[in-house]
Amino acid sequence: MAKDSSMSPHRHFFVALFLILLYPLHVNAEPAPYPLDRPALTVYLADGQRLVFSLTQLQQMPLASIRLSTPEGLQQQWQGVRLRKLLELIPGAGNGRPLHTTALNHYSVLIPYEDIQRYDPLVAYQLDGRLMSIRDYGPLYLIYPFDDHPELRQQMFYNRSIWQLSEIHVE
Amino acid sequence: MSDKPAATAQARNSRLKLIALAVLVIAMTLTVAGSLWLVQKKARQLALPTLHSELWQAYQIHMEMDRLLLAAQDLLKGKMAPDDLVVRVQVLRSLTQPLEGQHLFDFLPESRPAAERTLEHVISLSRQWDEKAQWGDAVAARQVAAQATESLPALQKPMHEVMVATNISLANELDAERQHLYGYFTGLGWALLGLLIGVSLLVLRLVGNYREARGLSHNLIELNQHLEQRVTERTTELAEGQALLKQILDASPSDVVLTDSAGKQVYFVNQRLMQRLSLDKASDFSLNRLFCNAREALHFREALLARHRVDDWEGLLAGEQPYWGVLSGRLLEYRGGPAQLIWSYDISLRKGMEQELLVLATTDALTGLSNRHAFMQRATELLKTAERFDQPCTLLMLDIDHFKQINDSHGHQIGDEVLTALGELLKRELREVDIIGRLGGEEFAALLAQTDQIDAMQVAERLCASVEAMQLLGSSGAPLRVTLSIGLASRHPAEPLEGALGRADTALYKAKSAGRNRVVWATN
Numbered sequence: 123m124a125k126d127s128s129m130s131p132h133r134h135f136f137v138a139l140f141l142i143l144l145y146p147l148h149v150n151a152e153p154a155p156y157p158l159d160r161p162a163l164t165v166y167l168a169d170g171q172r173l174v175f176s177l178t179q180l181q182q183m184p185l186a187s188i189r190l191s192t193p194e195g196l197q198q199q200w201q202g203v204r205l206r207k208l209l210e211l212i213p214g215a216g217n218g219r220p221l222h223t224t225a226l227n228h229y230s231v232l233i234p235y236e237d238i239q240r241y242d243p244l245v246a247y248q249l250d251g252r253l254m255s256i257r258d259y260g261p262l263y264l265i266y267p268f269d270d271h272p273e274l275r276q277q278m279f280y281n282r283s284i285w286q287l288s289e290i291h292v293e
Numbered sequence: 294m295s296d297k298p299a300a301t302a303q304a305r306n307s308r309l310k311l312i313a314l315a316v317l318v319i320a321m322t323l324t325v326a327g328s329l330w331l332v333q334k335k336a337r338q339l340a341l342p343t344l345h346s347e348l349w350q351a352y353q354i355h356m357e358m359d360r361l362l363l364a365a366q367d368l369l370k371g372k373m374a375p376d377d378l379v380v381r382v383q384v385l386r387s388l389t390q391p392l393e394g395q396h397l398f399d400f401l402p403e404s405r406p407a408a409e410r411t412l413e414h415v416i417s418l419s420r421q422w423d424e425k426a427q428w429g430d431a432v433a434a435r436q437v438a439a440q441a442t443e444s445l446p447a448l449q450k451p452m453h454e455v456m457v458a459t460n461i462s463l464a465n466e467l468d469a470e471r472q473h474l475y476g477y478f479t480g481l482g483w484a485l486l487g488l489l490i491g492v493s494l495l496v497l498r499l500v501g502n503y504r505e506a507r508g509l510s511h512n513l514i515e516l517n518q519h520l521e522q523r524v525t526e527r528t529t530e531l532a533e534g535q536a537l538l539k540q541i542l543d544a545s546p547s548d549v550v551l552t553d554s555a556g557k558q559v560y561f562v563n564q565r566l567m568q569r570l571s572l573d574k575a576s577d578f579s580l581n582r583l584f585c586n587a588r589e590a591l592h593f594r595e596a597l598l599a600r601h602r603v604d605d606w607e608g609l610l611a612g613e614q615p616y617w618g619v620l621s622g623r624l625l626e627y628r629g630g631p632a633q634l635i636w637s638y639d640i641s642l643r644k645g646m647e648q649e650l651l652v653l654a655t656t657d658a659l660t661g662l663s664n665r666h667a668f669m670q671r672a673t674e675l676l677k678t679a680e681r682f683d684q685p686c687t688l689l690m691l692d693i694d695h696f697k698q699i700n701d702s703h704g705h706q707i708g709d710e711v712l713t714a715l716g717e718l719l720k721r722e723l724r725e726v727d728i729i730g731r732l733g734g735e736e737f738a739a740l741l742a743q744t745d746q747i748d749a750m751q752v753a754e755r756l757c758a759s760v761e762a763m764q765l766l767g768s769s770g771a772p773l774r775v776t777l778s779i780g781l782a783s784r785h786p787a788e789p790l791e792g793a794l795g796r797a798d799t800a801l802y803k804a805k806s807a808g809r810n811r812v813v814w815a816t817n
Contacts, residue, residue: 157428160376226384227353228360256383257390257423277342286384 135280155255162261163245166291167214175208177247177261183207188244188265200265202246206238215292222291223264223284226256231282233264241266241274245287259285314498321491328484335477345467347397350388351459354415355452357385362445365438375434379426382437386423389416398458400465408458411451418444547636548583554624554631556580556594566637569612583637585609597622597633610637617644657731659709660716668730672740673790675728679742686784687749689739690797691719691756694776694809696735703768711765711775718759723752738794746783746814753779753812761810776810783815 156162158177165173183203190198209215221238224230237243244265247253254260263285268274364381367373393416398409422437542549548566552559562575570582584590589608597603603622610618618637625632655667663671672688679686693699693715700708712735719729719739728740741749760777767773780801782793796815804813 154428157376160428226380227357227388229353256380257386259387275341277344280342286387 135283135285155253155258156261162247163287164289165212165215166289167212168219168292169214171214173212177253180208180245180247180262183211186244188246188267190265190269199250200244200246200263201248201251202244202262202265205233205243205245205264208245209238212292217292219293222293223287224289224291225284226286226288229284229286231284233282237266237282241271243267243283256286262287317491317494321488321495324484324487324491328481331477332481335474345463347459347463348456350392351397351452351456354385354388354392355449355456357381357388358415358445358448358452361385361441365441365445368434368438369442375431376428378434378438379428382419382422382426385419389419392416397455398462400462400469401458402465405454405458407451408455411448412455415448415452415455545636547638548618550578550583550635551627552578552633552635553627554598554633556633560627560632580635583610583635585611585615593620593622597624597635607640610639616641619643657716659712660731662716662719662737663728663730665730665732668728668732668738669790671728672730672738675740675742676784676788676790676793679784680787683786684743685745687741687744687746688782688784688790688793688797689741689749689753689756690780690782690794690801691715691737691739692778692801692805693735694778694805699773699775703773707765707768707773711773714763714765715760715775715777718763719756722756722759738797746781749781749783750812750814753781757810757812778804778809779812780804781812781814 156177158181160176161174162177162180163175165175167173180203184207185201186204186207187199187201190200192198206216215221218235220235221233222230223233233243244267246263246265247261249263254263264283264287266274266279266283268279268283361378361381364373364378368375368378392412397412398405418440422440425433426437427433542561543564545563545565548569549561549563550559550566551561556579559575559578562572562578566572566578566583567575570578572578580590580594581587584593586609593603593606593608596606601624603620606620606622608618608620609615617640619640620635620637622636623634625634655663657664662668676686678684693711696708696711699711712731715737716731719737723729723739723741726742728742730738732738741752744752757777757779760775763775765773765775778801780797780799780803782797782800784793800813800815804811807813
């Protein structure tokens with residue numbers, strides 16, 4: 123498990139994922155990584171409205187998945203709800219304006235509307251069938267389909283693949 | 294011998310050039326290969342984005358530590374839910390986890406143990422707190438909050454030091470990478486320069502080669518043209534030569550034929566011979582057609598093959614009419630094999646002249662009888678035969694009486710007429726087998742073959758009578774009386790002609806003395 127001195131988010135990202143795979147070994151005895159009913163995602167609308175979603179609520183939305191393979195050659199299956207689908211359920215969202223996303227560690231990034239249309243990223247809450255703790259960069263991870271679109275392998279898109287997603291601000 | 298060292302020097306020179314060229318090409322290939330390998334290695338590295346986020350990570354930890362402290366203080370004051378603290382603890386843990394193993398300070402010129410210790414401490418605290426704080430466990434949360442409020446304030450400034458160190462390390466790392474890339478580029482630059490020089494050299498060589506080749510090609514073309522010209526000239530010469538030869542042979546007064554040694558394949562027959570033998574084509578010729586007699590043809594061939602040359606061979610040749618020809622033959626080589634060259638020349642004329650000459654040499658012009666020389670020869674032959682077969686033979690010596698007087702009185706013309714008449718008479722009266730000759734002036738001789746004395750006497754007397762009976766006219770037109778005196782001598786065994794002649798001559802003298810116009814025998 124060699125770690126690069128130059129820790130790119132990309133590498134950071136995949137190394138983290140690798141670590142995540144090992145942790146489930148002693149997670150079995152532990153309770154849920156993130157409380158299912160605790161607010162996981164808060165959506166702030168342009169008019170000041172606030173919509174809060176828990177993991178349970180998100181799990182009730184139509185399930186989608188994206189497959190990724192790490193540089194080490196491991197396969198990952200990310201499961202969650204499509205961001206586009208989520209926005210459909212929110213009045214006022216999906217209006218073509220970019221989304222401001224914020225993470226639990228106070229990182230933030232702008233997701234252009236074209237990305238949502240073209241690449242259909244996934245708000246993932248499950249990796250290989252397991253929920254993710256905050257420690258493991260969960261509970262929510264915005265996953266782009268990197269394997270399906272080679273043009274996504276740039277810093278710009280790695281930056282947009284935000285982990286510990288907690289807030290979405292709609293303009 | 295003198296240009297041998299020069300040749301080896303030249304050879305060595307060109308070999309050196311070749312070696313130099315080979316070395317150049319190898320060097321260039323290696324350069325290109327090496328450069329390509331380096332380039333693709335670096336390209337692969339640069340294909341994926343790498344961001345040096347160490348500083349950001351350090352900063353994030355610093356900020357999260359502050360937030361955790363605030364959250365802990367809020368929890369202890371009762372202003373925050375325990376689970377919210379758990380969130381902060383877990384977030385901190387998620388930030389410190391990747392830094393376990395510590396590679397933030399690898400590029401510091403001098404080590405900062407304090408920063409390393411701080412980072413280690415922060416990491417171990419976050420680990421402890423993460424293990425302790427669980428969802429829904431308020432007690433544990435409070436405990437963690439207490440610990441946090443205790444230890445975190447003291448770590449705030451050291452954490453800033455960690456950030457400073459990280460920044461310096463990062464800056465150095467980035468510069469090291471820059472230098473690395475710079476090295477790459479300069480190296481590549483040199484390689485490319487080297488390649489440029491190499492390529493220029495090769496191009497120069499190519500140009501040189503091309504020029505050389507063109508020069509050679511030019512030379513070759515010129516040579517070719519020269520050669521072709523020469524060949525054309527030679528061919529023309531040859532053709533002219535051949536045409537001339539043919540002309541000469543055709544114009545030759547001789548017949549010329551060239552065949553192979555078997556006589557089967559005919560290489561050349563000249564026009565004259567073709568016409569003479571009425572040949573349709575040269576291959577119709579054969580030696581048998583040339584000669585009248587096939588046997589003679591065979592002899593000629595054998596002679597030619599045996600002696601390899603034949604000269605002045607007289608033979609009867611075929612033509613519209615058979616004619617005499619003189620032939621020459623040579624054996625020679627033609628087209629790699631033995632061949633026969635035969636000339637023949639028409640000597641009918643010569644032959645005719647030969648005959649004439651013979652006649653002239655042996656006959657008396659006036660009377661047509663054998664002259665003295667011929668008579669002697671023929672008479673000697675006859676005597677020999679008579680001697681062999683033991684046959685009688687009688688010699689007559691005849692002389693016109695008073696011939697001088699006739700000549701003086703009637704002129705030489707009448708004299709000649711008399712001689713001619715006598716000659717004719719003799720030819721008439723005597724037989725074919727008898728040999729008659731005019732020995733000189735008015736002297737004649739006759740050798741009667743197989744004639745004994747009695748018959749000879751009769752013949753002689755008849756001759757006398759006939760001569761006397763000749764009706765000749767003198768110069769005045771008056772009849773001219775001519776008489777003959779004859780001396781006879783029989784052949785004696787083993788007696789030469791001169792002997793018999795002498796005896797007959799003596800007898801003739803006696804006849805003259807006795808009054809002419811008579812026949813007298815030799816006494817012995």
